[in-house]
Amino acid sequence: MRLRVLPKERVPDLVRALMADYRVWGPKAKGPQFAFEPLYDPAEMRLDYNISILSPKVALQPPQERVAVFHLDGGFTVEPVIEAEPTVIFGMHTCDLHALALLDKAFSADFPDAHYLERRKKTLIVSMECLQPCDEHSFCKSMGTWTADSGYDLHLIDLGDAYGVYVGTEAGEALLAKYAQARPATDADVRRLNEVMSTKWPRFPHRLNFDAAELPSLLATAYDHPIWAELGDRCLSCGSCTNVCPTCYCFNVIDSPDLSLKEAVRMRRWDSCQLDEFARVASGENFREARAARQRHRMFRKGKWLYERFGEMGCVGCGRCIRACLTHINIVDTFNAIHASQHRR
């Protein structure tokens, strides 16, 4: 892997230069928290952020987007709406990078989804190594997502006064060549980088009490576990957990006419398996009416089913669902409790 070194003071110029040719998304302060948003001024970018409220998936699968316009003229013609512009996502953490691998597979499988994929094709990822856990809720080390060796175009590692920059793709190389004067790494840079990475290791705790590779088989034993009823009793069905999850991609499709009645728009909107009506059919039957069943559905998606379908774990250990839950439903505690109870038997 090629390593370059970019002095930190050059980052604002790099971002400014990118902004001329790309929409650049980066972490910005939002009250006491952080959010990935389009940057309009390099000074807004906060690469010292711990975690963003929503994952940077918002840049690739927006909460709401048009997918088609119907022109009504007695009959109708359909115009697909593929809204993709050259984009750079700057400062993505590696948990979210791993989540992106899952989204890429989900939207490519069987029936490729051009709305996501065209946007993805035009998006360059500049990711960033975390040198400490965001807070007590992150469990990226347990999920193996606390670092990454692929999935990015460029990857930044904080070396103090400069960033070490791993080049992951030709597109990343070209971007670096055109927009930043990064110098090749010296032996001293490599030594510094190795030192930074080795001091990183002990700072990250394991929070799962078992190997995450066991999750799918552990959950296979836990479909009727009493913990689902407990979670169901606490869950408010607000959908916050799925909104903030970097691997949740379920959506609704909604049609509406415009006021002229000459056009109609088909929108896709984030949806949540935690909402009461998600699995309700026209006849009124609801196949996951109990909140316990809906929480179980979410946990099984995260720990088992998505992995079995796509070969990528549905949970990347970012801890967002834990922070967002108003009733303190905690995916780590849930998995650990199941593990503990199955080992007591």
Added chain:
Amino acid sequence: MTDSIYAPRMARLADIRPMTELEKLFVVEFPDGSSLGHQPGQFVMLSIPGVGEAPISISSSPSRSNGHFELCVRRMGDVTGVLHRMKPGDVVGIRGPFGHGFPIEQMRGKDVLFAPGGLGLAPLRSLINQVLDERGSFGRVIILYGAKRPAELLFRDELEQWAARDDVEFHVTVDRGDETWTGNVGVITTLFPKITVDPRNTVAVTCGPPIMYRFVLMEMLGKGIPETQIYLSLERRMKCGVGKCGHCQINNLYCCKEGPVFTYAQIKNIPEAL
């Protein structure tokens, strides 16, 4: 221009036939005369621009396509409500066909037992007519059909044809009769004692309201038909039809992709399937 999997093709309602108080049969064709190219058991996503989209099973047999296909639709919500007010010549949007249909090749040479309940006849009619059009390549054809009331029986003209055929064993029942009804009264399971089957050589196919499955499956299993030879067509909410939106998931299965036709063996250990 890049295509969107969410953009439907325009299709025209060639004919609309009233069937019951709540159901109509919509004959649909594409303006260029192309055929849908479906398999029995598949479904389409039917759009009404500006109103919405709903998954609808295909009722006609590919063997009778003639450049059109048929959808038997109950008036239930926004989309089907507007559809029911449409007239021949009006346009709708169609995406599909989608999903995994009935494995007709594996049914050849076997006896086929159909047990549709109510609107469950809509998807099964596609397969029934395909089987009847290739009657020689199947063994016995047994159809047990149950509806709530005589007025809710679908495809009445075809029911009469099936009843009149020597090579179809046809039994129909209603939960409650009326003054004109002289046939069987009782739920669909009351028809099963009327037939005997050779279980190893029988493929059973059912579709109906969720409550019905439990009892019909008991009858089928009671006759010794193997779980892998019992096929069900399941209903789910669907927003994309192509395995992405998540609404139709039955645990780890996507009803729109791995289904809507499943064997009983595939779903018997999934409590939320039925």
